[in-house]
Amino acid sequence: MNQLIEAVELLLTPxxxxxxxxxxxxxxxxxxxxxxxxxxxxxxxxxxGLAVGHSGVGRGPAVMITGVVRALPTLGLITLVALFAGLGLTAPMVALVILAVPSILAGAYSGVGSVDAPVVDAASAQGMSTWQVLWKVEVPLGLPIIIGGLRLAVLQVVATATLAAYVGSGGLGAPLFLGLRTYDYPLLLAASLVVIVLAITLEVVFALVQRVLRRALRGTS
Amino acid sequence: MVEILDWVRWGLNHSDRVLMLTFEHLRLSLPAILASLLVSVPIAAAANRLRPLREVIVSGTGLLYAMPSLPLFIVLPIILGTGVRDMINVVVALTLFGISLMVRSAADGLAAVPEHIRLSATAQGFSPWRRFIGVDLPLAGPAMLAGLRVVSVSTISLVSVSAVLGVQSLGSLFTDGFQRSIVASIVIGILATALLALLMDLLLVLLGRLLMPWTQTARTSAGPVGRGRGR
Structure with missing residues (x-):
């Protein structure tokens, strides 16, 4: 517990x-x-994701790729890319992008796919072009789910970006790994606490945005 | 192509170590998967009982998933009074992540049990406890199994992160491979983790069929009956 107090004191020092x-x-x-x-x-x-959700083509492969990538251990991905790309930002960035793609993809195709077929049919019956149906009907109605995918991606990336410092980049992982290597537990804890607070803050903000969007949609329909 | 041969050769040469690390990996993930199931079911049942608090409990435990894994591995020892490199921290942290995923599927599964079935069980003289074990739980089983499969895959993939703290698991193949620039070590590590996740998933599906044989027979017996009607 003393270490926790020291960590908080460290965070309160300007x-x-x-x-x-x-x-x-x-x-x-x-x-x-x-x-x-x-x-x-x-x-x-x-x-x-929008194309898959709109047309329904390629849904099977999209679902499969999403599942496979989610099962990949991120540390393995980061270290593997780092051996080829060298120290620096490239390796973590490639790994973080690969990590974020499935959530956003799944959010986009299930968001667009969640719009009721009669609504989509009515829109095209009124003379809307494919493009108009997508942008004026499917995307606005599927927006809460699409944002949900982005929310999950941000959440995973914020947590995993900590590992970027393991392969020589910065970010909040830098003080964390410095504390780990030098047995400076207050620093290690302080950095960990900042990452936790950051992740939870982002999660709460996204949850609020999603709720406001849902309310707004219910209001118009 | 030559590289793939190199990786295979490396894997064969180090099969003892890979097997040992797979065992360590299981020692961390299996207790966590089991514990998250055992803890989540009562929480989910209580959440369903306390209607107004249901959303708070289910979303609240869901928020645990927002907790980044590495910092949690570090902060937990302070709360538990264990060392940073202790495997208990990892098991507890993984259990928390498992609970955050599992409570929602358990709560949804239990809530989906039709009210009239519950009422008729009570009318037949089932005590609340026996009804929960004998009626609610089996009917919510398939939904819970689906949730547990997600927990299993996510746990097995998350264990690896603890390797940067020095806890042994298949993740050690990533840290060793990175520090000594051995691509084969990382590739074999990724493949072994994926294979382990796949095997655990198959095991859970098999276990589900064994414990809930009706999910199987319902499908096969519907075939002939359906065809008979058509004729």
């Missing part, structure tokens, strides 16, 4: 947060990694 390798800079890096990885994954997964 000097902990300042400087190029301070907790503040590490937190910012961590958020940058997360943002970049989720954005790249969304760029890959959203178009494919």
């Amino acid at each position: 000097e902990t947060w300042t400087g190029a390798t301070g907790m503040g800079a590490r937190l910012l890096q961590h958020l940058q990694y997360t943002g970049l990885a989720v954005a790249l994954a969304a760029l890959i997964a959203l178009p494919i």
Whole structure:
């Protein structure tokens, strides 16, 4: 328990947060990694997911790939890519993107697929083009589930980005592994606590956004 | 192609170590999978009983999943009073993740048992306890099995992370392979983890068929009956 108190004291010291390798800079890096990885994954997964959900083509393979990637141990993925890409940001970024793609993909195809068929038929009967049906009907109605996929991706990436420091990158994993190697338990604990608080904060924010979206949709329909 | 041969050769040369680590991996994951099932069912049953609190309990335990695994492996020893490299931390942390996944499927499975079946069991003189064991639990079984399969895959894949703290598991093949630049070690580690997850999944499916034979016979006996009607 003393170590926990020391860790909290460390977090309450302003000097902990300042400087190029301070907790503040590490937190910012961590958020940058997360943002970049989720954005790249969304760029890959959203178009494919929306297309699969809209047309129903390739649903089987998409479900299978999602399952297989989820079973991959992330540490194995990161270290394997790191041996080929060398130390730095490339390896963790590749691994984080691979990790985030299945959740976003699953959210996109099940979101679009969850829209009632009569609603979609009615939209095309009114003369909407395929493109209009997708953007004006399927995406808005499936948005809570699509956001749900992004939420899961952010959650996994924030947690796993900690491992980036294991293969020589920054982020909140850097003070964590420094504490681990130098037996500096207060630092190790402090960094762990920051990651936990960050992950839970993001989760709560996303849950609120999803709830607001659901309410808004129910209001219009 | 040559590389694949190298990996196979490495795996064969180190089969003793891979087997030993697989055993360690199971020693960490099996208790966690079992414990998350045993803890989740009562929580789910209680959540269903306390209607207004149901969503709070189910979402609350779900929030546990937001907890990043590595920091949890580190913070738990402080709460439990164990050492950072102790395997108990890993088992407890994995159990918490398992519970966060399992409570929802157990609660949904139990809630899906039709009310009239429950009422007729009570009318036949089942005590609440016997009704839960003999009626609710078997009927919710298939949904719970589906949840447990997710828990099993996720647990087996999560165990590896504890290797960076020095806890032995198949994840040690990743840390060793990375530190000594042996690609084969990491590849074999990934394959062994995936294979273990697959075998555990098959085992759970088989166990489900053994414990819930009706999920099997319902499908096969429906065939001939259906055809008979058609004629």
